[in-house]
Amino acid sequence: NAGVTQTPKFQVLKTGQSMTLxxxxxxNHEYMSWYRQDPGMGLRLIHYSVGAGxxxxxxxxxxxxxxxxxxxxFPLRLLSAAPSQTSVYFCASSPLGTGVSRDQPQHFGDGTxxxxx
Amino acid sequence: GExxxxxxxxxxxxxxxxxxIKCTYSDSASNYxxxxxxxxxxxxxxxxDIRSNVGEKKDQRIAVTLNKTAKHFxxxxxxxxxxxxxxxxxxxxxxxxxxxPTFGRGTSLIVHP
Numbered sequence: 691n692a693g694v695t696q697t698p699k700f701q702v703l704k705t706g707q708s709m710t711l712x713x714x715x716x717x718n719h720e721y722m723s724w725y726r727q728d729p730g731m732g733l734r735l736i737h738y739s740v741g742a743g744x745x746x747x748x749x750x751x752x753x754x755x756x757x758x759x760x761x762x763x764f765p766l767r768l769l770s771a772a773p774s775q776t777s778v779y780f781c782a783s784s785p786l787g788t789g790v791s792r793d794q795p796q797h798f799g800d801g802t803x804x805x806x807x
Numbered sequence: 808g809e810x811x812x813x814x815x816x817x818x819x820x821x822x823x824x825x826x827x828i829k830c831t832y833s834d835s836a837s838n839y840x841x842x843x844x845x846x847x848x849x850x851x852x853x854x855x856d857i858r859s860n861v862g863e864k865k866d867q868r869i870a871v872t873l874n875k876t877a878k879h880f881x882x883x884x885x886x887x888x889x890x891x892x893x894x895x896x897x898x899x900x901x902x903x904x905x906x907x908p909t910f911g912r913g914t915s916l917i918v919h920p
Contacts (some may be wrong), residue, residue, distance in 0.1 A: 723907075730816070730913075731863050732813075732910045732912035733851070735909075738907065748907070780850065790828075793900045793908070795853040795856060796843075796853070799850060800849075
C-alpha cells in the first residue's frame with residue numbers, strides 16, 4: 691500500500707490564484723481530513739469527510755473548499771490564494787472502528803509546502 | 808468543542824534522561840488519546856495511544872498515562888536518545904460519530920548527546 695499520497699510536494703502561488711491540492715489513499719479508509727500546520731499552532735483542522743459525498747467544516751475552513759466523490763480521493767481547493775494561507779498542508783485518513791475502538795489513529799501524507807506571494 | 812492544552816512547548820534534556828510531556832483536555836466525553844511524533848520535514852506518525860478504559864500503556868521506552876478525573880494525560884520517554892529529538896503532538900477525540908481529533912500545539916523535544 692502507498693498509504694496517503696499528496697501532490698504536489700511544493701507549490702508557489704501568487705495572491706489571487708486558485709489551485710487544488712490532491713490527496714489520495716489506498717487503504718479504504720472512511721475518514722479523511724485536511725490540516726494546516728503553522729509554527730507554534732499545531733495541526734488545525736480545515737475540512738473533513740466521514741465518507742463519499744459527506745464533508746464538513748473544521749476549525750479554519752474559510753478560503754478552502756473540499757469534495758469527496760470517491761472513498762479514495764479528497765482534494766482541497768484554494769479559491770483565491772492569500773498570503774495568510776502560506777503553510778504546510780497535511781492530508782490524513784483513518785478507518786472508522788467499532789465499539790470501544792471507534793476512533794483510530796490518523797495516517798498522514800508527506801505534506802504540501804505552499805507559499806503565497 | 809474540545810480544547811487540548813500541551814506543555815511544555817520546548818523541552819531540552821541530556822541523553823539518557825527522562826522526558827515528560829503533559830496534555831489536558833476539556834471534553835469529558837473524549838475517550839481516545841493518541842500521541843504523534845514529527846521529525847523535521849516529515850509527516851506526523853503515531854507512536855502510542857491510549858483509550859479511556861485504560862490508565863497506563865507502555866511500549867519499550869515510551870509510556871502514556873491517563874487521569875480521566877483530572878482530564879489530563881502524559882507521555883513519558885525514558886533513557887532518551889538523540890533520535891528522540893522531534894516535535895510531539897498529543898490529541899483527544901470522542902467516538903459516537905464525530906471522529907474529530909483535536910491536537911495540542913506540540914512540544915519540541917531536544918535531546919543533547
